[in-house]
Amino acid sequence: MGSGNMVETTTTTTSSTFMSDFIGKCGGYVVIDGGFATELERHGADLNDPLWSAKCLVDSPHLVRRVHLDYLDAGANIILTASYQATIQGFEAKGFSKEEAEALLRKSVEIACEAREIYYDRCTKDSWDFMENGRTSRRPILVAASVGSYGAYLADGSEYSGNYGDAITLETLKDFNRRRVQILANSGADLIAFETIPNKLEAKAYAELLEEEGIEIPAWFSFNSKDGINVVSGDPISECVSIADSCKQVVAVGINCTPPRFIHGLITSIRKVTSKPVLIYPNSGETYDGQTKQWVKSSGNVDEDFVSYIVKWREAGASLFGGCCRTTPKTIRGIATALSDKN
Numbered sequence: 617m618g619s620g621n622m623v624e625t626t627t628t629t630t631s632s633t634f635m636s637d638f639i640g641k642c643g644g645y646v647v648i649d650g651g652f653a654t655e656l657e658r659h660g661a662d663l664n665d666p667l668w669s670a671k672c673l674v675d676s677p678h679l680v681r682r683v684h685l686d687y688l689d690a691g692a693n694i695i696l697t698a699s700y701q702a703t704i705q706g707f708e709a710k711g712f713s714k715e716e717a718e719a720l721l722r723k724s725v726e727i728a729c730e731a732r733e734i735y736y737d738r739c740t741k742d743s744w745d746f747m748e749n750g751r752t753s754r755r756p757i758l759v760a761a762s763v764g765s766y767g768a769y770l771a772d773g774s775e776y777s778g779n780y781g782d783a784i785t786l787e788t789l790k791d792f793n794r795r796r797v798q799i800l801a802n803s804g805a806d807l808i809a810f811e812t813i814p815n816k817l818e819a820k821a822y823a824e825l826l827e828e829e830g831i832e833i834p835a836w837f838s839f840n841s842k843d844g845i846n847v848v849s850g851d852p853i854s855e856c857v858s859i860a861d862s863c864k865q866v867v868a869v870g871i872n873c874t875p876p877r878f879i880h881g882l883i884t885s886i887r888k889v890t891s892k893p894v895l896i897y898p899n900s901g902e903t904y905d906g907q908t909k910q911w912v913k914s915s916g917n918v919d920e921d922f923v924s925y926i927v928k929w930r931e932a933g934a935s936l937f938g939g940c941c942r943t944t945p946k947t948i949r950g951i952a953t954a955l956s957d958k959n
């Protein structure tokens with residue numbers, strides 16, 4: 617287990633200052649990692665599978681560790697585990713037993729914690745890299761257990777439509793995630809990252825689940841949008857953020873896997889509803905086609921490399937910055953540099 621969550625596991629409730637304390641320790645802003653599945657593919661992984669990046673937990677854990685290390689080397693303060701599309705139901709559908717499925721979920725966190733230890737060991741060896749005012753200091757690093765939305769499990773692109781159909785209720789979503797969230801909360805991760813939340817119903821399900829299960833590690837809620845005004849389902853961003861704002865376990869709220877051109881306006885909208893720290897990790901601006909399972913260049917409005925917008929997004933009120941699909945360690949290095957130049 618990594619050292620990062622030692623303090624948190626001894627407390628019974630999540631501290632409301634958990635994230636603001638961490639932002640302070642990092643120097644006023646936090647660098648999140650970049651596209652995880654994207655980087656696995658760049659290393660040669662074939663993710664054309666209902667498990668997507670979680671497939672590598674089964675057949676190439678060394679690649680998972682390698683990608684975590686690439687993002688740590690690029691300057692990340694928070695790394696997200698390879699569990700985005702890892703669900704007990706998804707593993708069972710591939711023939712794994714419930715116990716094996718649960719072990720794979722835990723393994724996603726173990727690999728990330730292991731990468732953090734390897735990174736720290738390396739830094740200690742190259743300690744010239746590490747000296748600050750004559751004293752060695754370690755870059756603060758958290759491991760966030762990723763929970764992709766229900767649409768990610770369906771593997772039909774519906775995390776970009778938020779359209780789950782009438783058969784999916786609040787209770788369905790809670791029950792679907794209950795065991796997965798319990799396991800990840802007790803796996804040694806420092807927090808749970810609920811990612812790419814496409815609608816209000818799912819945000820409500822997560823908030824109630826955290827409460828009902830007495831989850832003792834903090835969480836962040838991250839929504840996605842395709843118009844800069846609403847989340848992808850059409851539910852108003854203000855209503856989604858309000859749900860996160862009322863949930864005491866939620867220590868940050870924001871946006872991921874959304875084109876860069878919408879981010880500035882979304883930060884402004886989010887800040888109107890919450891004073892919790894705001895996180896953003898956009899995608900490259902390309903669009904995912906759930907049918908062909910390909911990322912395609914969007915027509916019209918082209919997003920240039922978004923690193924040049926980072927400082928503006930910080931001025932707009934965001935504090936945690938990273939990248940989502942189709943971004944790479946190069947993006948994250950660019951973000952870290954842009955923010956440190958500004959300081």
Ligand code: MET
Nearest residue numbers: 650651652653696700873
């Ligand atoms: C579809 S969004 C994917 C988020 C996940 N953390 C990844 O980068 O692979």
Ligand SMILES: [Zn+2]
Nearest residue numbers: 873899940941
């Ligand atoms: Zn993404």
